[in-house]
Amino acid sequence: MTVIPKGDIAVRNRPEIGDWTTPDELAQLQRAQLPRIFEQAARSPFYAARFERDGTPRVAEDFAGLPLTSKQDLRNAYPFGMLAVPRAELATYHESSGTSGEPTASYYTDDDWADLAERYARKWVGITPADTFLVRTPYALVITGHLAQAAGRLRGATVVPGDARSLALPLARIVRLMHRLDVSLTWCNPTEAMMIAAAARAAGLRPERDFPALRAMFVAAEPMTVARKRRLSEIWGGVHIVEEYGSTETGTVAGECPEGRLHLWADRAIFEVYSPETGTLSDTGCGQLVVTPLYRAAMPLLRYNLADDVEVHHEPCACGWRLPTVRVFGRTAFGYPVGAVTVRQNDLEEMIFQLPLAYEVGFWRARAETDVLRVEFEAPDDVRDRAAVELAAAIDRTLDVRHAITALPVGSLVPVEALTAHRDILKARYLFGPDESWDKALMYQ
Incomplete structure (x- = not known):
């Protein structure tokens, strides 16, 4: 166990x-921590008001x-309505990506x-001092980049802060870093892993042969089918x-074992597991994942509904971890009707990535219309027609x-320039010559 020497809720042994x-022993570990997390939650304005109304657990x-x-x-408690410690004790402040237009705040000591x-x-593959670990997820307000960096340093790895969606680090530069630094581990979403491979090919490299140091890619943020993995x-x-599952509000909540299964x-x-249809909660089954972190001081969460669709089982696994397993469908489990059939992203993904590797189909999109499903994908000229026929079948x-299946030339969905550009962010500039444009003075270019 890891002994944590200070802090109210932090004075405990964290299990390993x-x-x-x-x-039963696992349940005992959970029950022993609950009174402490109740006490900590009562220090936040949100739970203090709830306990005053409903009674304090x-x-x-x-x-x-x-x-x-x-x-x-x-969202209603934004920004500090969930805070359960003095602000002076905070180490970091984060926000969700805000895709709904309303971000949620998260904070950690x-x-x-x-x-x-x-x-x-x-990670079952291990993170070691011998590793060079490229973190290719955002370092902005979300937690992903900071989380991987903290874990990498905890295990002694050399961390390369690759960021993501940054003009300062285009894909071409990431490929160069991976190749020249002998990167052995990466952290990104599955689409980014596909994009980096395409950028490597555009640079004249072969992702399957020219990165011999690479031994594992940690991926998250997108539910994956077996075929895509x-x-x-x-x-x-x-x-x-190696899959990972979590959120900015909770951090990592599940990881993959050597048997290829995600464990909570x-x-x-x-x-x-919460059923929106019945309003009931259970330990197993299909529904929305509800999380109660047991070792959280800054922002305790009691029965927090992540709203991700999952399937949870308590069954033995050959890895011996003795932890529940989870299949994550995320919020892409929803479907759109096409005629009398509901079409789901996972179904299409499974078919796309069951096409032969030689077809080099990686980038695709689909639109579910009232009476027709339209699918477009990129493929090289010599296999495009065959790929379309097999996907249609x-x-x-x-x-x-x-x-309606449309096979597009390579570069139609992901432009070649996005894979090869070396444009960097420039510093602000004030003085220009007589033949230079000064339209972007003071701005990052």
Whole structure:
């Protein structure tokens, strides 16, 4: 166990894999921490008001009667309505990506960060001092880049802060870094891993052969089908593709075991499955994932509904971790009707990436219209027609919907310039020569 020496909720031993041998022992670890997290939650304005209205939970048995905490609750409490420690104790402040237009705030103490980094670092392939670890996710207000950097440094790796969606670090530069620095581990989303491979090819490199130091790619942020995961590994020469699942509000909540299954970190949080149809909560089954972190001082969350569609099981796994398994469908599990059939992204993804590797189909898009499913994808000239015919046949077998398949030349969906550009952000400039444009003076260019 890891002993944390200071802080109210932080004065405890955090469990590690192997500290329990049965489900009952794991449940005992959870129950023992609940009174502490109740006490900490009562220090935040949001939960203090809720407890004043509904009664304060004090013992583990009170947990079952607690209501859910929603994303809207976090939005309403923005920015510091969930804060349970003095602001002087905060180490970092974060916000969600705000795709809905209303961000949620999250904050962590140094001790919270120790828990976050430990959970992320539970990679079965290991993160070691010998590794050069490229972090290719945002370092902005979201937590992803900071999380990987903290875990990498915890394990002694050399961290390369590659950021993402940054003009300062275009794909071409990322390829150069990976190739010249002998990067052995990466952290990005699956689409980014596909983009980097395409950028490597555009630079005259072969992702399957010219990056011999690369041994694993850690991926998250997009639910993946088995076919897509397998294809990513093939593209990169058989490296391990290791999945991660979490959020800015919670940090890592699940990681992949050597058997290729995602396990919930149930020693560090309590997980439940919520059914919106019935309003009930259970330990297993299909529904929305509900999380109660057990070692969180700055921003305790009680029964926080992540609103991601999942399937949770408590079944033995050959890895021996004795933790529940989870399949994550995310918010892409929804579908659109085409005629009488509901078309889902996962169904299409599975078919796309079951096409032969030689077809080099990586980038695609689809539109579900009232009476026709339109699919477009990129493929090289010599295989484009065959790929279209085989995908059409797969859709006929699987979905039986009217469809229009269009195979596009390479570069149609992801322009070659996006893969090869070396343009960098320039510093502000004030003085220009007589033949220079000064339209962008004072601006980053």
